[in-house]
Amino acid sequence: MAKVWVVLQQRENKLHRMSWEAIAAGQALAAELGGTAEAVVLGSAVETLANEVAGRAALAAVHLAEHPALESYTPGAYVGALADLLREASPDWVVFPHTYQTVDFMPRLAQELGAGLLPEVIGFASGADGLVWKRPVLGGKLHARVRVKGDGAVLLSVQSGAFSADSMVAGTSAVKRSTVGAIAADREILGTEDVGGDTVDLTKADIIVAVGRGIGGADKMGPVNDLAAALGAEIGASRPVIDNGWLPRDRQIGSSGQTVAPKLYIAAGISGAIQHLVGMKGSTIVVAINKDAGAPIFGVASYGIVGDLHEVLPALTAAVRAAKSN
Amino acid sequence: MKIAVCIKQVPDTEARLRVAKDARWVDEEDLPFVINESDEYALEEALRLAEKSGGEVVVFSLGPDRVREALRKTLALGASRSVLLRDDAFAGGDALANGKALAVAIGREPFDLVLTGSQSDDLGYGATGSVIAGVLGWPHAWLVMGLTIDEGGASARVVREMESGKNEIFRVQLPAVIQVQAGINHPRYASLKGIMAAKKKEIAEVTAADLGLSETGAAASRLEVLSVGAPESGKATQILEGDAVTAATKLVELLQREARVM
Numbered sequence: 267m268a269k270v271w272v273v274l275q276q277r278e279n280k281l282h283r284m285s286w287e288a289i290a291a292g293q294a295l296a297a298e299l300g301g302t303a304e305a306v307v308l309g310s311a312v313e314t315l316a317n318e319v320a321g322r323a324a325l326a327a328v329h330l331a332e333h334p335a336l337e338s339y340t341p342g343a344y345v346g347a348l349a350d351l352l353r354e355a356s357p358d359w360v361v362f363p364h365t366y367q368t369v370d371f372m373p374r375l376a377q378e379l380g381a382g383l384l385p386e387v388i389g390f391a392s393g394a395d396g397l398v399w400k401r402p403v404l405g406g407k408l409h410a411r412v413r414v415k416g417d418g419a420v421l422l423s424v425q426s427g428a429f430s431a432d433s434m435v436a437g438t439s440a441v442k443r444s445t446v447g448a449i450a451a452d453r454e455i456l457g458t459e460d461v462g463g464d465t466v467d468l469t470k471a472d473i474i475v476a477v478g479r480g481i482g483g484a485d486k487m488g489p490v491n492d493l494a495a496a497l498g499a500e501i502g503a504s505r506p507v508i509d510n511g512w513l514p515r516d517r518q519i520g521s522s523g524q525t526v527a528p529k530l531y532i533a534a535g536i537s538g539a540i541q542h543l544v545g546m547k548g549s550t551i552v553v554a555i556n557k558d559a560g561a562p563i564f565g566v567a568s569y570g571i572v573g574d575l576h577e578v579l580p581a582l583t584a585a586v587r588a589a590k591s592n
Numbered sequence: 593m594k595i596a597v598c599i600k601q602v603p604d605t606e607a608r609l610r611v612a613k614d615a616r617w618v619d620e621e622d623l624p625f626v627i628n629e630s631d632e633y634a635l636e637e638a639l640r641l642a643e644k645s646g647g648e649v650v651v652f653s654l655g656p657d658r659v660r661e662a663l664r665k666t667l668a669l670g671a672s673r674s675v676l677l678r679d680d681a682f683a684g685g686d687a688l689a690n691g692k693a694l695a696v697a698i699g700r701e702p703f704d705l706v707l708t709g710s711q712s713d714d715l716g717y718g719a720t721g722s723v724i725a726g727v728l729g730w731p732h733a734w735l736v737m738g739l740t741i742d743e744g745g746a747s748a749r750v751v752r753e754m755e756s757g758k759n760e761i762f763r764v765q766l767p768a769v770i771q772v773q774a775g776i777n778h779p780r781y782a783s784l785k786g787i788m789a790a791k792k793k794e795i796a797e798v799t800a801a802d803l804g805l806s807e808t809g810a811a812a813s814r815l816e817v818l819s820v821g822a823p824e825s826g827k828a829t830q831i832l833e834g835d836a837v838t839a840a841t842k843l844v845e846l847l848q849r850e851a852r853v854m
């Protein structure tokens with residue numbers, strides 16, 4: 267019988283929302299394989315979180331691993347604590363939310379355990395090839411079907427939105443306290459800082475015109491400004507536009523930037539990598555303008571124009587102005 | 593400071609991709625390749641650190657012959673020399689296998705720091721740098737947006753990206769593996785002088801046997817890519833046909849009438 271563990275993420279005593287998605291994924295995997303799913307919460311004083319999970323999710327158990335060295339996240343302490351727990355429990359699959367914290371330490375934990383490592387899955391299916399995992403490759407332009415071979419546990423992380431928290435099976439379970447042995451932090455925590463300050467709050471905008479690398483340079487922003495002015499929209503951007511210094515950091519949309527859900531989101535010259543999509547896929551209407559008909563951004567768009575944005579944006583501005591003057 | 597930088601050569605993100613006949617990967621014929629985006633930032637960070645401390649930058653890459661072109665570019669940008677892990681036995685490796693091979697190659701020289709990118713734009717494991725650190729027994733940090741070597745060189749101050757527009761700041765002991773995130777700096781362009789000088793710089797080749805690795809690549813990997821294909825679209829996207837003006841006019845009409853968002 268397959269044994270599935272789910273490692274939950276918390277920060278400052280709050281569960282990361284993707285922890286619930288990871289539970290849903292772990293439950294689905296256990297159901298598929300005819301096994302059981304258990305979860306583990308780590309921290310320094312996180313009993314209330316363990317109780318919360320135990321009161322909401324159908325799991326075989328919720329393990330609680332507390333230690334002063336787990337107060338702030340460091341890979342050294344997390345890998346130390348989890349390696350002991352997982353060695354003892356020896357699950358076949360360990361499911362993590364694919365977050366910036368998890369990906370930081372998961373490879374080291376896999377090495378420590380001699381386990382396999384399967385980052386960023388977006389689904390699985392059983393068929394003629396056995397259990398096959400799906401994960402995005404090449405910026406999400408293609409999906410790879412991946413099989414795990416060999417023996418021993420596998421650590422995997424599930425990408426945001428791949429397993430809906432709503433699909434989590436509700437239920438209750440018991441909290442089990444684990445003993446954590448000698449562990450040590452390998453980072454001296456100095457603090458946090460805001461990235462370039464959220465001087466522009468894009469979350470309040472009804473309409474956003476967002477540009478990607480396809481715009482081609484800071485000197486090419488004119489038509490974008492014109493369209494935004496015509497629509498009364500805010501301007502947003504994908505990461506490379508910011509990294510290249512074409513727009514300031516507070517315009518970045520995506521997993522490292524702002525998460526927006528406007529009524530209208532126009533994405534021009536943006537390919538639609540998952541890290542961008544997680545920041546805007548809640549938008550009511552998405553319009554994609556891209557010269558590549560195969561760009562993944564079309565997969566989340568209601569309307570699409572396949573073409574050169576340098577032609578489409580001015581045409582769109584003219585059409586908006588004409589419509590508004592009528 | 594002696595700094596190792598890992599760079600991967602990946603398909604240009606602008607390139608039109610065709611799935612190969614056997615569907616196992618993309619067709620590489622006529623496919624343009626570039627240096628992985630975050631690796632360019634890692635190289636720039638290494639060059640700046642070396643310039644400040646009077647050190648040396650050595651570039652490592654695992655891949656086929658075409659990678660020489662990418663290594664030549666790093667040499668033109670200012671790296672002193674490079675090492676290509678080139679062996680059919682390396683093919684098909686996952687992050688654990690490739691990270692191990694790179695770490696063994698790097699471990700043959702005494703480095704103060706290893707810089708990698710955060711994520712490869714093709715396989716996107718986000719893991720290879722951490723694996724290298726694990727093999728070497730060093731600390732690591734993923735998604736690094738700021739790096740300052742402390743006075744004396746025994747430790748470094750690291751700024752790491754978190755979700756939701758915040759960074760965390762901490763100190764790690766050196767040697768360490770730092771996985772640089774795109775945007776940490778502004779990479780330089782190669783100068784003509786650099787391009788000329790690169791012609792005389794070394795691209796050393798090592799094989800699995802040179803590294804004493806009897807099992808590597810696909811043979812040492814737990815993951816096997818069965819096939820790649822276009823993602824199935826969840827949404828019925830209405831593509832507006834015609835020239836730019838026709839499509840734009842139609843779009844505005846739909847946004848007003850159907851979607852009512854204008």
Ligand SMILES: Cc1cc2nc3c(=O)[nH]c(=O)nc-3n(C[C@H](O)[C@H](O)[C@H](O)COP(=O)(O)OP(=O)(O)OC[C@H]3O[C@@H](n4cnc5c(N)ncnc54)[C@H](O)[C@@H]3O)c2cc1C
Nearest residue numbers: 478479480504505520521522523535536537542557574575
């Ligand atoms: C940990 C991590 C965090 C990240 N966080 C973020 C984030 O917060 N936000 C974010 O956006 N990204 C983020 N990324 C980067 C992300 O993975 C992608 O690399 C990025 O979103 C790609 O940006 P892009 O679509 O603008 O560029 P590309 O992928 O290069 O796409 C450019 C697009 O423009 C099109 N194009 C080119 N010229 C034209 C033209 N003339 N007319 C029309 N179309 C044209 C091309 O066909 C292509 O589809 C993150 C990555 C990592 C690893």
Ligand SMILES: Nc1ncnc2c1ncn2[C@@H]1O[C@H](COP(=O)(O)O)[C@@H](O)[C@H]1O
Nearest residue numbers: 598599654708709711712717718719720
């Ligand atoms: N084949 C390779 N050769 C050299 N460096 C690599 C290779 N694969 C991955 N890397 C490095 O590891 C980083 C993360 O890659 P990945 O784990 O594939 O997302 C990359 O940005 C590179 O710096």
